[in-house]
Amino acid sequence: MSSRREILDLLRENARYTTEDIARLTDYSESEVAEIIEEFEEAGIIRGYQAVVDWNAVESDEERVRATVELNVTLDRETSYDDISDRIAKFPEVTSLRLVSGDYDFDLEVQGDSMREVSHFISDKIAPIPEITQTVTHYIMESYKEQGMEFDDHDDDDRLSVSP
């Protein structure tokens, strides 16, 4: 018997699966699938649906720059990680923000139209936050895998067309 979790796996694999597709792939009926997805959405388990885009493959004059930024912070009695994250996450330039273990505290992903814009954002908006003690910016030069999807061109099926 399929589990409700399987519906999440399928949507994670391809958010464009219709409720009809998912019903065919699981033991649920189409109406049950629709109901479960709605429950996931209402509970905030499903937060949204996005395409995984290989921006390097998009022909465009517009530059798109992404960077990951390591942030170190110092906490005091009045300030928690949540307080700092609330403040940073509000910026539209920030596409992801995670608290991590290890040498730094936050892992931030930033997107902008140019390296200059991203640099200015970090120096003007992020670095001045009082609790932040250090920022280290890494510009993303090439993406090979995003959200579980590999961006390679060598995934041709080289199996025999018909085999025993």
Add this chain to the structure above:
Amino acid sequence: MTFEPADRVDSVPPSGIRRFFELAEEMDDIISLGVGEPDFSAPWAAREAAIASLERGQTSYTANRGKRELRERIADYEAATHGLQYDPDEEILVTAGASEGIDLAFRALLNPGDSVAIAQPCYVSYVPGATFAGIDVVDVPTRAEDEFKLTREVLESSGAAEADALVYCYPNNPTGATMTDEEMAAVAAFCREHDLLVFADEIYADLTYEHDHTSIATLPEMRERTVVFNGFSKAFAMTGFRLGYAMAPPAAIEAMNRIHQYSMLSAPTTAQHAAIEALDNCRDEVTDMAAQYDRRRKYVLTRFEEMGLDCFPAAGAFYAFPECPWDDASEFAESLLQEERVAVVPGTAFGAGGSGHLRVSYATGLGDLKEAMARIESFLD
């Protein structure tokens, strides 16, 4: 003196899938549902182990029976997953694919003029393998109305009782049929009554979706008359590694090894290193792949139902075996290929009992599978 095929070669017709293979190879942009192997690559850890073994220069022959470390892992794995208890020293032989094991069993355990009852439709190599060994074949055509399972009635009516051995593959290629405990117990009783050896191809044992796999060798008094074949090709998606194994009482393994040591010497060494890693660390990948096959199976069966195409509920391997809506399944498959560029294989390619059906492999990504099913639907309209 010129080269002519020997009589035993000449007596075996070309494979029934060859024509479709040739037709499909001439075409671009086809979606193939004719593929009898996983669309997943071997788990990365197994591939890494193969690479590492090469880097370490582990390129020599191994023991004829296979690396002991691997035989131990196989014994543990079979005990844990299928309830089979075999001694790694005397009862396991590592082969170049399960197919080599079956060929060895035919040649090492039967004499020319003996006969094997082969449950059909079946993997394309069984009948030619028996012929090459000079063994007579008794066709045991399983029936759509029995969901392509082996039954006492089918065994009796086909004359299997007179044979020396029974050969079958469950979960089955090409039908996707599986056998429950009770159904397998009836086959075991028949084999005991008529003193048949059993060659049980269990290469798809880890790909069952409705109930657990039952190995006939776990049933009373069956272990001593059974050779079980398995391998890494299907569940671990390691077809190109060519690695399988046979498990049987010492006398059978000793006889099979006698041929193996002169023909193959030992199974590929690199593949054996990969297989050890696969058994140690890649079982989760097997579970994940099986879960994906199961989803695709549900999808394909539902789509056939929506198209009004009769298909029994295939419960194992990665094949569906729907009835062909045309009288001539080969003609249907050829037209489908020409007009819609979807390759399926007519059931006749797999021997008796396969006519009037199509083998549809769902070892294909869901995107392609969805498109292929839409094309089949459009073709039927």
